[in-house]
Amino acid sequence: MYTDVVMEHITNPQNVGELADADGVGEVGSPACGDIMRISIKVEGDRITDARFRTFGCAAAIASSSMATGMVRGKSLIEAWAISNADVVDALGGLPPAKVHCSVLARDAIRAAINDYRTRQGLDAWEMGSCGCCGGSGCGSRPENG
Amino acid sequence: MNDKDQRPVYMDHAATTFMKPEVLAAMAPYFSRYFGNPSSLYRFARESRKGVEEARSQVATALGAEPEEISFCAGGSEADNWAIKGVASALREKGDHIITTAIEHHAVLHTCEALEKQGYRVTYLPVDEFGRVDPGDVEDAITDRTILVSVMTANNEIGTVQPITEIGRVAHAHGVLFHTDAVQAVGAVPIDVDALGIDLLSLSGHKFYGPKGTGALYIRRGTRIESLIHGGGQERGRRAGTENVPGIAGLGRAIELATADIEGHNRRIAAMRDRLIRGVLGSIPDTRLNGHPKQRLQNNANFSFRYVEGESILLLLDAHGIAASTGSACSSASLEPSHVLLAIGLPHEEAHGSLRLTLGDANTEDDVDYILEVLPEVIGRLRQISPLTPACARVPEAD
Numbered sequence: 288m289y290t291d292v293v294m295e296h297i298t299n300p301q302n303v304g305e306l307a308d309a310d311g312v313g314e315v316g317s318p319a320c321g322d323i324m325r326i327s328i329k330v331e332g333d334r335i336t337d338a339r340f341r342t343f344g345c346a347a348a349i350a351s352s353s354m355a356t357g358m359v360r361g362k363s364l365i366e367a368w369a370i371s372n373a374d375v376v377d378a379l380g381g382l383p384p385a386k387v388h389c390s391v392l393a394r395d396a397i398r399a400a401i402n403d404y405r406t407r408q409g410l411d412a413w414e415m416g417s418c419g420c421c422g423g424s425g426c427g428s429r430p431e432n433g
Numbered sequence: 434m435n436d437k438d439q440r441p442v443y444m445d446h447a448a449t450t451f452m453k454p455e456v457l458a459a460m461a462p463y464f465s466r467y468f469g470n471p472s473s474l475y476r477f478a479r480e481s482r483k484g485v486e487e488a489r490s491q492v493a494t495a496l497g498a499e500p501e502e503i504s505f506c507a508g509g510s511e512a513d514n515w516a517i518k519g520v521a522s523a524l525r526e527k528g529d530h531i532i533t534t535a536i537e538h539h540a541v542l543h544t545c546e547a548l549e550k551q552g553y554r555v556t557y558l559p560v561d562e563f564g565r566v567d568p569g570d571v572e573d574a575i576t577d578r579t580i581l582v583s584v585m586t587a588n589n590e591i592g593t594v595q596p597i598t599e600i601g602r603v604a605h606a607h608g609v610l611f612h613t614d615a616v617q618a619v620g621a622v623p624i625d626v627d628a629l630g631i632d633l634l635s636l637s638g639h640k641f642y643g644p645k646g647t648g649a650l651y652i653r654r655g656t657r658i659e660s661l662i663h664g665g666g667q668e669r670g671r672r673a674g675t676e677n678v679p680g681i682a683g684l685g686r687a688i689e690l691a692t693a694d695i696e697g698h699n700r701r702i703a704a705m706r707d708r709l710i711r712g713v714l715g716s717i718p719d720t721r722l723n724g725h726p727k728q729r730l731q732n733n734a735n736f737s738f739r740y741v742e743g744e745s746i747l748l749l750l751d752a753h754g755i756a757a758s759t760g761s762a763c764s765s766a767s768l769e770p771s772h773v774l775l776a777i778g779l780p781h782e783e784a785h786g787s788l789r790l791t792l793g794d795a796n797t798e799d800d801v802d803y804i805l806e807v808l809p810e811v812i813g814r815l816r817q818i819s820p821l822t823p824a825c826a827r828v829p830e831a832d
Contacts, residue, residue: 289748297749298752320781321781323820343741343782344745345742
């Protein structure tokens with residue numbers, strides 16, 4: 288049911304961990320839903336120079352966060368914000384329909400980390416858009432975590 | 434560990450079993466050689482009919498029943514549907530209340546929910562932390578409108594064996610029929626329908642090394658029950674449709690093999706299961722065994738690993754050649770984890786982190802060794818990734 292790319296990310300996940308000196312941290316999901324993603328980013332100028340993740344969740348959730356953290360590295364904050372869940376799905380070579388919400392979680396975790404960075408800089412948080420997990424309830428994104 | 438170390442280990446026998454060669458041999462004549470319709474009168478039909486009736490005797494013998502009390506059908510789900518809907522419909526004048534439990538298979542639960550929509554009332558009894566139903570709760574739930582008590586012999590997820598003798602006794606003391614879903618129990622729990630006080634019993638061929646798409650419902654003589662499938666007069670008018678003769682022959686042979694030496698079989702499987710449980714609990718911290726420590730199926734081990742999610746465990750085990758299953762929601766289309774694990778009081782995150790390993794006749798001590806080698810590494814890797822894992826339980830990451 289999963290693509291080879293997803294299986295590769297599951298057996299060899301990339302960018303696992305937490306940045307000790309993170310400039311922004313985003314966490315989305317809840318244990319009750321069975322998915323939690325925490326992504327931390329390092330920002331220099333307006334570019335993301337490093338991104339790491341920790342995920343509690345299914346194979347699709349781990350693969351989505353592994354892929355998404357790789358996709359944002361080297362991107363400007365605006366470019367990283369523009370990455371959609373469909374971009375993550377495409378990069379993974381597709382996800383089963385029931386698992387697409389995992390890619391939404393990855394997008395949201397990236398955005399939450401960017402907003403955490405912006406808030407720390409005294410800037411306004413950008414509008415998050417709809418949350419993809421648990422049918423849109425039960426898991427507020429928490430950009431204030433750090 | 435790399436791919437060349439992989440070895441195929443199937444430990445999901447509660448999902449389905451392989452079919453034994455003896456069973457296939459028993460089925461073989463009925464595909465082409467004896468292809469006649471058992472309902473026909475000519476000689477082509479005679480052997481088919483004999484095959485069906487021999488299988489009926491084999492099933493009856495295995496359950497301590499009479500052959501005419503056995504009706505063949507297409508599987509465990511049909512047998513459960515038939516027992517519950519058939520009794521509910523036949524006894525509508527007498528009452529409209531059914532008692533079952535929160536941990537039944539969906540073939541029972543969803544059938545009861547369908548009946549609720551038709552105006553029946555259903556009590557779903559709770560279970561204790563080990564998954565056991567209290568017969569006292571059954572007694573308390575019985576009213577003068579109760580027509581059926583349905584409690585599974587053993588649970589498919591956590592393996593807990595229910596006190597069905599006591600439950601049957603309570604039901605009968607109040608003049609209420611007792612149905613048990615024995616789909617997981619046949620070949621593991623000795624069954625004598627008279628000694629256990631069972632009026633209706635569901636079973637499924639592919640759970641005990643028989644063919645898929647075969648099942649049977651035991652109906653105690655004199656029990657009022659409506660048919661589910663209407664049409665021709667097969668199965669003494671109880672279940673229409675030309676008989677699945679090869680499947681029925683296979684089911685008969687399979688149940689004969691499965692019940693020939695239950696004690697010896699259980700002893701061998703339980704020894705491996707116990708070593709598996711001890712090994713897993715001893716080598717992986719923050720792990721619990723789900724289900725009853727003693728009153729459980731000989732082949733069932735069900736664990737919850739904290740901080741990790743079941744589907745990712747399955748995928749990593751599969752990458753090592755190991756087949757298992759989980760109660761995590763992420764392995765199904767729904768967002769809710771296993772109703773059984775929630776019913777025994779597990780918090781959602783521990784229900785999501787469950788793994789079921791069910792042993793079978795082809796498993797060996799080497800299979801147990803292999804799982805004890807692979808599983809700690811798999812759980813360790815996922816805990817390394819998880820944000821829920823306490824820092825002290827992780828290996829520091831190299832940059």
